[in-house]
Amino acid sequence: MSRLLRFFNDHLRAHAPLIAGASLLLLLAGLCQGALIASIKFVFDDGKAHALSGAQIGLFGQLEHLRAWVMAHLPEASALRTGLLVPLVLVLLFALKGLFTYAGTLLMVRSGIRATQAFRERLFAHLLAQEPAFFQKHPVGELITRSISDVGAVQGIASNQLAEAVREICVAVTMLATVLYMDWKLSLTLFLAGPLVVLPVKRLSQRIRKVNHRNQEASSRLLQRLKEVFSNIRVVQAFARESYEVSRFQVQNQELYRLGMKSARASALSTPIMELVGGLLLAGLAAYAAGRFKAGTLTTENFLTYILAIYALYDPLRRLTKLNNEIQVASASLDRVYSMLDRKPELPVTPDPKPVPARPGLLRFEGVEFAYDEKHPVLRGIDLEVRAGETVALVGGSGGGKTTLVNLVPRFFDPTAGRITLDGLDLRDLDPRELRKIIGIVTQETLLFMDTVHDNIAYGKQASREAVIAAAKKAHAHDFITTLPHGYDTPLAETGSSLSGGQRQRLAIARALLQDPPILILDEATSALDTESERAVQAALETLMQDRTTLVIAHRLSTIQRATRICAMKQGRIVEQGTHDDLLARHGEYARLHKLQFAEA
Secondary structure, three states: OOHHHHHHHHHHHHHHHHHHHHHHHHHHHHHHHHHHHHHHHHHOOOOOOOOOOHHHOOHHHHHHHHHHHHHHHOOOOOHHHHOOHHHHHHHHHHHHHHHHHHHHHHHHHHHHHHHHHHHHHHHHHHHHOOOHHHHHHOOHHHHHHHHHHHHHHHHHHHHHHHHHHHHHHHHHHHHHHHHHHHOHHHHHHHHHHHHHHHHHHHHHHHHHHHHHHHHHHHHHHHHHHHHHHHHOHHHHHHOOOHHHHHHHHHHHHHHHHHHHHHHHHHHHOHHHHHHHHHHHHHHHHHHHHHHHHHHOOOOHHHHHHHHHHHHHHHHHHHHHHHHHHHHHHHHHHHHHHHHHHOOOOOOOOOOOOEOOOOOOOEEEEEEEEEEEEOOEEEEEEEEEEEEOOOEEEEEOOOOOOHHHHHHOOOOOOOOOEEEEEEOOEEHHHEOHHHHHOOEEEEEOOOOOOOOEHHHHHOOOOOOOHHHHHHHHHHOOOHHHHHOOOOHHHOEOOHHHOOOOHHHHHHHHHHHHHHHOOOEEEEEOOOOOOOHHHHHHHHHHHHHHHOOOEEEEEOOOHHHHOOOOEEEEEEOOEEEEEEOHHHHHHHOOHHHHHHHHHHHHO
């Protein structure tokens, strides 16, 4: 099943009644178009019935009899008998055609937009279900492009393009029936020119689709470049690299231009093909008409009406060819979206998960190993027990595996060997979403949403204003919040950049306090702060850590001296563990780190 048919089956089937109603209305509009063409014959008629015979007896003969019957039953003094009947019929047909087209298009567009709305929501939910490693492999710009631009292109297929396609098909079918009824032998002869259109258009469609796949990829890269530059604008300006970034942007933008021109050339070729075929048809009709005129078997009004009917058939076919090009462009976007939807998360979730302990008593690492790839192991044979209420600190140089180790606890990754248990339950047997509800995380880089202070604190657990204020007070954040322009209702800038680092950290701590998790992970939560901010944040952290099982990654060793246990890590292994005083007395790795930091102080 093609991706286009799959989309219709997945999302448009639910709107089948609307689509059927819209198609019926558009078909009626097509019938009005056919009636208009037939009615125009009487514009060239002299108002008298003709003796029709042979091939002429058909649609026009019956219309002539219908008109004669209507005229015979009109009052002698009626203005309609003086020649106003045909103009009024034409106005009525045009009005009905417009009404049917408007109503049918509106229904079709509505069903398409509703289907695409569900499609975008499905994609967003699917992306959120992916494992953290997925977001390291796929740049944010690419995901934004697929969620906004690609789905927007699909919306064009499902709404406007679908409505236009159905409308043109209905008109084409109606006019095809009309020309066949008028002169089926001539019409079938003309239709032999069909392969002259179908074969080149098919080749062009394949090329357009292929080029637009590459075009979309180039657009994603360009969007990612913009995001990176604007997100790191201080670095760009600090190093005076504006001209360098402009030149890099120009290179990528030139690639987008080149691919856009390739697509435009392929799309533009369909017009001369259709014009050539139209010219051939017209030439054939002219030759045919000349012979029939000489033989006296063709009247002027019948020939002109037939020409109009052929043009009325040719015009929707021409527009359908152009529409096909647009659909091929959008189909490339549909392929990209479905390639993302077909991706299964690499972090498996058991179909029958075990319940997560509400207040776990023992967190245990048993021979845990982990590697991002086979050649570069990060953790090697980690054995560690953390009991309820303990504070275990992880220290060591960069690349020692500290952050990787704590990221295994909320199942951001799974160990490549060994296992992690919670009260004897393997974490892989638990629902990761339920597991993460009992784990609070405060990291060095605190990211907040462009929302109010209240909503940022209540993000992890929706709560009342009183509960939010109580959490903020415990996090030593209430005082500075009350000085903000609108207090707890103050909206924050992107990533919370309108606040200082210490203020952002205290909001994150308040958020964790409100969640009230039994397990807490602190990943260098104070390393980027100045001394004054660190003291305020450290006081808030001490409140947060009370009666919780806590894993702390610390850069400043002075902040972990009162930890229950300190684990020194080196090259992915725990090389020693104990209390602060014990480890200093051993003169091992921890003592070396402490000495280096003390010397720096």
